[in-house]
Amino acid sequence: MVANTVQQMIEGRKQAPAQLGRVAVLGLGKSGRAVAEYLVPLLGGRLGQLTVYAGPSNADAQAWAEGVRRAGAQVLFDTEEVAGPFELCIASPGISQFSPFYQAAKRASGEVVSEVEFAWRESRSDAVWVAVTGTNGKTTTTALACHLLQQTGLAACAVGNIGDTCIQAVASGRYSHYVAEVSSYQLASTVNFAPNAAVVLNITPDHLAWHRSHEAYAEAKWKLLANLPSVEGAVAVIGAVNDETRTKVRQLKAEGSARGFSYVPIGAKGGLGQDMRKACGSENAAFLDGDVLTVALDGAEHALIPRNRLQLEGIHNCENALAAATAALAVGVSAQSVAAGLATFTALAHRIEPAGTVAGVACFNDSKATNVDATLAAIGAFDSKRPVILLGGRDKGTDLEPLVWACNSHAKAVVCFGEARERFLEAFRAQGAAQLQVLEAPGMETALDAGLSAAVLGDVLVLSPACASFDEFSCFEERGDVFKALVAQRAAARGE
Secondary structure, X not given: OOOOOOOOEOOOEOOOEOOOEXXXXXXXXXXXXXXXXXXXXXXXXXXXXXXEEEEXXXXXXXXXXXXXXXXXXXXXXXXXXXXXXXXXXXXXXXOOOOOXXXXXXXXXXOOEEEHHHHHHHHOEOOOEEEEEEOOOOHHHHHHHHHHHHXXXXXXXXXXXXXXXXXXXXXXXXXXXXXXXXXOHHHHOOOOOXXXXXXXXXXXXXXXXXXXXXXXXXXXXXXXXXXXXXXXXXXXXXXXXXXXXXXXXXXXXXXXXXXXOOEEEEEOEOXXXXXXXXXXXXXXXXXXXXXXXXXXXXXXXXXXXXXXXXXXXXXXXXHHHHHHHHHHHHHOOOOHHHHHHHHHHOEOOOOXXXXXXXXXXXXXXXXXXXXXXXXXXXXHOOOOOOOOEEEEEOEOOOOOOHHHHHHHHHHOOEEEEEOOOHHHHHHHHHHHOOOOOEEEEEOOHHHHXXXXXXXXXXXXXXXXXXXXXXXXXXXXXXXXXXXXXXXXXHHHHHOOO
């Protein structure tokens, strides 16, 4: 490992060294390319050497490599042997911290960081960062928080897993506020990253193959709070309906002023209708006061808008809206502006997105629901209606008992399809389904037709698979787009 030395920092940046020295970039995905393209112009100035470990070779990657090689960078394909030495390595999120590739880079480098960390360091010292993580709800909350900031006239952008990479946005110089959707993959390699507002929505088992254990996954998520004491006025916004995140709320309360930042719990064990100030004596809280989204922060209570004015389906989206609203308030947006922005935000693609109607059956595309917890949110999103749910794809091997229970309690029918079909069917058979109709189909298109056959005028049908898409599709976006197209075809065939 290269020894770290005290470095002169560039004035006006968060933590940008005047000399970066020798830098490695690990991986050539979206973030790897963005980092390399940011660094190439620095060669011969701040940057002494740039080496890109590009992974497997292909024609597109080789064509890109030729350009950066001409600028003086080294690009290596088909090797995971990281020679070094490097002062800094910036790792792509697809490369697990437990992998031999990552570990080789760690041995050869003074430090290994994520693109999020690097971009934060390079951003202006007065830049405001809002960071959002959680197993479910990240993208909606990020997009909504950015919308709230933009509606008040701030130069804000949504970055990270949504929109441009963080470093692309920083390099553009156009923004004063960054709202970053950050995954556990990215957070695992953060060191000093310190947002002004940090949102942790929920933590449930996911991505265990990458992190090797749930404990490592949760630890990565909580790194988002690690450096908040270094930021004046920093606020942590934490979902308190979820068991694991509520445990953190209790821990933060016990720490008192020693923790060095404020926190705002969203809801409580009994749901979003509970005010944590009353439930456990927290100083701040975000909750539903009756049907009104309400945030109590720094001694002021803000009644924002009634739930029915949100253009988002489901109680889980009330939680996302409360999280985004709290983060916006925490970085200085007025309650009036937050309320106006909440009412004008519309659903994102593939997240309980209206997809049209067929014979009076309202269809929704929730293809982003790639795990059980996300599908649980969709099942309960339609109040008294019992939806028809399309379940299936590539199985993640997670516990299906909560899903089966929720479908039995709240759904009209389920259609199990794709590679996961047999395990899902067996789970429903094992638990029994007295009122629930359980159907099966080989793929998503036939699942749609089976679901429509089980529905009648006024019903709701939702593609909310609880599985990855890779048995039929390249990504959840393709799955959702195909679903919407199929719904449109069925409607057109009926002359609707």
